[in-house]
Amino acid sequence: MEKLHKIGFSKLTPLEEALEKLFSKIHVNPIEEIIIKEVLNRILAEDIISEIDIPPFDRSAMDGYAIKAEDSFRASPKNPKKIRFTGTIEIGESSNLRIYKGEAIRISTGAPIPEGSDAVIKIEDTEIENDLIILYTSLAPGKNISKKGEDLKKSTLVLSKGTELKAEHIALLSSLGYNKVKVRTKPKISIFSTGDELIEPGVSLQPGKIYNSNTPMISALVNLYGGIIIRGEGIKDDKKAIKTKLIEAAEDSQIIIFTGGTSVGTKDYLPEIIGELGSILAHGIAMRPGTPVLIGFLKNSLIFCLPGTPVAAYVSFLKISGPAMRKMLGCSVLDPRIEIMAIINKDVPVSGLGYLHYLRVKIEKEKNEIIAVPVKLKGSGVISSLTKSDGIIEIPPHQEGLKKGEKVIIKLFPR
Amino acid sequence: MEKLHKIGFSKLTPLEEALEKLFSKIHVNPIEEIIIKEVLNRILAEDIISEIDIPPFDRSAMDGYAIKAEDSFRASPKNPKKIRFTGTIEIGESSNLRIYKGEAIRISTGAPIPEGSDAVIKIEDTEIENDLIILYTSLAPGKNISKKGEDLKKSTLVLSKGTELKAEHIALLSSLGYNKVKVRTKPKISIFSTGDELIEPGVSLQPGKIYNSNTPMISALVNLYGGIIIRGEGIKDDKKAIKTKLIEAAEDSQIIIFTGGTSVGTKDYLPEIIGELGSILAHGIAMRPGTPVLIGFLKNSLIFCLPGTPVAAYVSFLKISGPAMRKMLGCSVLDPRIEIMAIINKDVPVSGLGYLHYLRVKIEKEKNEIIAVPVKLKGSGVISSLTKSDGIIEIPPHQEGLKKGEKVIIKLFPR
Numbered sequence: 001m002e003k004l005h006k007i008g009f010s011k012l013t014p015l016e017e018a019l020e021k022l023f024s025k026i027h028v029n030p031i032e033e034i035i036i037k038e039v040l041n042r043i044l045a046e047d048i049i050s051e052i053d054i055p056p057f058d059r060s061a062m063d064g065y066a067i068k069a070e071d072s073f074r075a076s077p078k079n080p081k082k083i084r085f086t087g088t089i090e091i092g093e094s095s096n097l098r099i100y101k102g103e104a105i106r107i108s109t110g111a112p113i114p115e116g117s118d119a120v121i122k123i124e125d126t127e128i129e130n131d132l133i134i135l136y137t138s139l140a141p142g143k144n145i146s147k148k149g150e151d152l153k154k155s156t157l158v159l160s161k162g163t164e165l166k167a168e169h170i171a172l173l174s175s176l177g178y179n180k181v182k183v184r185t186k187p188k189i190s191i192f193s194t195g196d197e198l199i200e201p202g203v204s205l206q207p208g209k210i211y212n213s214n215t216p217m218i219s220a221l222v223n224l225y226g227g228i229i230i231r232g233e234g235i236k237d238d239k240k241a242i243k244t245k246l247i248e249a250a251e252d253s254q255i256i257i258f259t260g261g262t263s264v265g266t267k268d269y270l271p272e273i274i275g276e277l278g279s280i281l282a283h284g285i286a287m288r289p290g291t292p293v294l295i296g297f298l299k300n301s302l303i304f305c306l307p308g309t310p311v312a313a314y315v316s317f318l319k320i321s322g323p324a325m326r327k328m329l330g331c332s333v334l335d336p337r338i339e340i341m342a343i344i345n346k347d348v349p350v351s352g353l354g355y356l357h358y359l360r361v362k363i364e365k366e367k368n369e370i371i372a373v374p375v376k377l378k379g380s381g382v383i384s385s386l387t388k389s390d391g392i393i394e395i396p397p398h399q400e401g402l403k404k405g406e407k408v409i410i411k412l413f414p415r
Numbered sequence: 416m417e418k419l420h421k422i423g424f425s426k427l428t429p430l431e432e433a434l435e436k437l438f439s440k441i442h443v444n445p446i447e448e449i450i451i452k453e454v455l456n457r458i459l460a461e462d463i464i465s466e467i468d469i470p471p472f473d474r475s476a477m478d479g480y481a482i483k484a485e486d487s488f489r490a491s492p493k494n495p496k497k498i499r500f501t502g503t504i505e506i507g508e509s510s511n512l513r514i515y516k517g518e519a520i521r522i523s524t525g526a527p528i529p530e531g532s533d534a535v536i537k538i539e540d541t542e543i544e545n546d547l548i549i550l551y552t553s554l555a556p557g558k559n560i561s562k563k564g565e566d567l568k569k570s571t572l573v574l575s576k577g578t579e580l581k582a583e584h585i586a587l588l589s590s591l592g593y594n595k596v597k598v599r600t601k602p603k604i605s606i607f608s609t610g611d612e613l614i615e616p617g618v619s620l621q622p623g624k625i626y627n628s629n630t631p632m633i634s635a636l637v638n639l640y641g642g643i644i645i646r647g648e649g650i651k652d653d654k655k656a657i658k659t660k661l662i663e664a665a666e667d668s669q670i671i672i673f674t675g676g677t678s679v680g681t682k683d684y685l686p687e688i689i690g691e692l693g694s695i696l697a698h699g700i701a702m703r704p705g706t707p708v709l710i711g712f713l714k715n716s717l718i719f720c721l722p723g724t725p726v727a728a729y730v731s732f733l734k735i736s737g738p739a740m741r742k743m744l745g746c747s748v749l750d751p752r753i754e755i756m757a758i759i760n761k762d763v764p765v766s767g768l769g770y771l772h773y774l775r776v777k778i779e780k781e782k783n784e785i786i787a788v789p790v791k792l793k794g795s796g797v798i799s800s801l802t803k804s805d806g807i808i809e810i811p812p813h814q815e816g817l818k819k820g821e822k823v824i825i826k827l828f829p830r
Contacts, residue, residue, distance in 0.1 A: 036616065036631050037631065037634060037647075040635045040638055040639065052620055054625075054798075055625065056620055056624075056625060057622065057623065063681070090611060090681075090682070091610065091611055091612045091623075091652070091682065092610065092611030092612035092613070092623055092624060092652075093611070093623050094621065094622035094623035094624075095623070108681065108682065109678075110610075110612050110625070110723075111612070111623070112622070112623045151797045151798075151799060152797075152799055158799060158802070159802065166635070166639075166828065166830065167632050167633075167635035167636045167639065167729065167828075167829075168632070168729065168798065168801035168802050168828065169802055170628075170631045170632055170634075170635045171628045171629070171631065171632035171635075171725050171729070171798045171801070172628070172798045172799060172801075172802050173616075173628075173631075174616045174626055174627065174628035174630075174631040174632065175625070175626050175628035175725070175798050176616075176626065177616045177617065177618075177619075177620060177626050178616055178617075179615070179616040179617030180617070195506065195507065195525075196505060196506055196507030196508070197506045197507035197525055197526070198507070200594070201451065201588075201589045201591075201592045201593055201594040202592065202593075202594030202595070203592075204592075205467055205471055205592060206509065207472065207509035207527070208472065208506075208507055208508050208509035208510070208526070208527045209471075209507060209509075210469075210470065210471060210525070210590070211589055211590050211591065211592050212589065213585075213586045213587070213588075213589035213590035214586070215589075216451050216452065216585045216586065216588075216589040217582050217583070217585055217586035217589065218582075219452060219585075220455045220581070220582035220585045220586075221582045223455055224455065224581075224582065232452075237506070237507075263478075263524075266478070266505075266523060267505065267506065267523065308525075310586050310590070314582065314583065314586070338753060338755075338827065338830075340753075340755045340756075340785075341755075341756070341783070341784075341785055368756070368822050369756075370755075370756055382566045382567075383469075383566075383583065383586045383587045383590050384566060384567055384573060384587060386583035386586070386587075387573070387574065387583050387584055387587050407783050412753065413581065413582075413583065414582075415581065415753075415830055
């Protein structure tokens with residue numbers, strides 16, 4: 001009879017320790033410059049310092065008349081004051097018009113304030129009488145003028161490298177005149193799901209088989225985390241096939257992600273193969289689900305062997321592979337998940353002290369509270385426990401579970 | 416002197432009323448079938464009913480031996496029991512092996528349970544002695560077996576149409592054998608920023624001009640909300656040019672988004688043009704920022720004229736154009752923003768009762784609380800007030816602001 005592999009992990013690495021070692025070995029990707037149209041969700045690779053003032057000139061905040069404020073002093077509906085209409089400045093114009101005492105220039109919102117003017121009276125507070133403008137209100141100097149640099153001064157640091165660029169950042173960059181920007185190149189990633197039981201979706205199911213859901217799931221996560229997938233396929237539990245694929249992928253991948261084949265079963269060949277060809281940084285992490293995770297290296301490729309059970313693979317990706325990708329991208333925030341606070345609605349005992357536990361929860365709103373409802377689950381293969389959940393509560397290794405009514409932090413699934 | 420346009424809006428439409436009218440006129444887009452690899456962030460257009468059980472067969476949840484539970488009864492380390500080793504079932508195999516009393520079959524996690532077996536004993540709880548397996552623990556029937564259909568029963572509704580497909584949904588679809596899926600086609604969108612003051616980023620700034628930041632910002636939002644941009648450009652405040660562009664865009668766009676030119680200034684031509692060529696559903700919405708928004712139609716195109724000030728354009732998109740896009744996509748959730756609860760850290764008075772107010776806030780964590788800190792701002796042109804914020808608090812039209820310490824809902828910026 002075949003020799004049994006050793007059972008269980010001789011030593012589990014705490015997650016924090018594994019991540020610290022891992023991150024210390026990751027280099028940030030090279031820089032590329034891309035046009036602003038294509039920059040959504042990319043990671044900024046340069047500090048952005050404003051080279052202009054915003055607004056770039058004193059401009060009108062209203063449609064009205066540029067005047068000298070003193071000409072309006074003591075004006076009121078009962079005591080209107082009249083001044084002379086001398087011209088118009090439209091938005092977008094650079095005008096040489098100048099204002100002298102007793103004069104008004106028609107001005108649009110956003111148009112440059114003419115020299116000599118220190119206030120804009122709103123059109124609603126005026127009337128026109130031939131070439132005279134009647135003022136019905138008194139203005140303080142500066143009224144309805146947006147001063148040059150008021151929103152943003154020249155030479156201010158406006159965005160730091162490591163920022164994930166969203167619509168509002170793109171607006172800010174454009175308003176400063178950027179039509180291209182430096183970002184980090186996307187990590188190149190190969191994904192392999194191992195297992196003799198796997199068949200690809202789209203064909204009919206055979207006895208003893210299940211559909212490969214890990215390749216599509218991890219591919220979606222890689223896209224979400226800003227990587228490029230250069231390979232995504234299933235492999236049989238065949239030592240030679242795995243070796244060949246691994247060597248091939250190590251030629252061009254920054255990260256190689258396997259699912260399955262990393263535990264301590266008879267056909268879990270990955271630890272042996274990676275130990276032989278490359279090096280293992282950690283195998284066996286003190287977390288549940290996700291214990292069998294292996295982190296290793298081969299040439300310049302970082303290797304993650306995630307468990308074959310989909311929920312364990314998903315959670316391991318969020319905690320380990322995803323943050324590693326963001327480290328390569330130079331992100332200032334390695335874990336992009338949003339954290340919200342909630343009240344847990346039942347006791348959650350934990351078996352296995354010393355493990356970091358991931359609890360899937362659904363969010364419910366109740367009056368003025370957000371309630372975390374643990375999603376019933378059995379084992380880490382139940383994908384529907386993910387689609388029924390909104391996020392994960394992490395129970396630290398030395399905490400004995402959660403008490404009903406306790407305040408908890410939910411990390412929402414990445415979006 | 417030129418004739419002045421009327422000042423201000425004669426009547427403002429409450430946002431809810433405008434949205435109700437708007438949504439009632441939107442048809443859901445046609446269906447297309449796409450491969451699962453490309454389905455991330457798309458909107459499911461069909462209910463998904465499982466056609467198989469998951470797991471599809473009784474399978475082992477452990478590496479160990481399939482046995483008859485009764486053979487293990489009363490076994491313990493002090494009272495081991497011995498049974499005969501009769502074969503092996505690997506994962507992915509369809510086996511004809513059968514178990515009789517006193518027999519054990521080696522089985523891997525995920526492999527099908529042989530007929531006659533009703534429990535799996537973990538390998539750690541056994542030893543091998545020639546062709547005998549020594550059992551050191553007693554198992555209840557059913558132990559370590561995942562029953563067919565335990566995770567998901569055949570004919571269950573697993574995902575509803577209107578679901579936004581994320582990694583976990585893609586995993587679930589794949590596990591059910593789907594390699595393609597029906598989604599709604601992406602809305603085709605034209606974006607125009609109007610204004611004589613606008614110049615495109617990438618060239619040097621001229622006096623009186625500002626950079627066009629609205630086209631890039633709205634483009635990013637359209638991408639984020641699942642649309643296809645077929646046109647994105649700046650136009651001068653020129654009635655003929657705007658008309659020409661509008662007519663051209665109405666030929667092939669489901670949605671046409673303008674920024675600027677929609678208020679009541681002398682060069683705000685859009686209301687007049689749209690009133691003449693098409694129809695106006697609402698012009699002037701009771702919200703701040705965003706009051707000048709116009710919603711209209713031309714042929715089969717829906718038109719949104721958003722304010723030219725970037726923050727107002729951003730907020731109006733989130734509240735009106737974005738949800739309209741998601742309505743076309745058949746989304747079950749029209750506003751995708753995540754809501755979190757927080758405590759506001761200062762009084763926020765509101766001027767202008769009757770308007771829905773949008774307050775930009777930053778999130779800070781303090782002990783066990785999430786604190787909403789209003790971001791200082793002056794006017795709705797200040798884009799950096801967005802990049803410094805995390806989300807928006809909506810103050811309803813008839814609420815007189817917020818009181819320090821009050822519980823508030825923050826709608827996080829879309830990601």
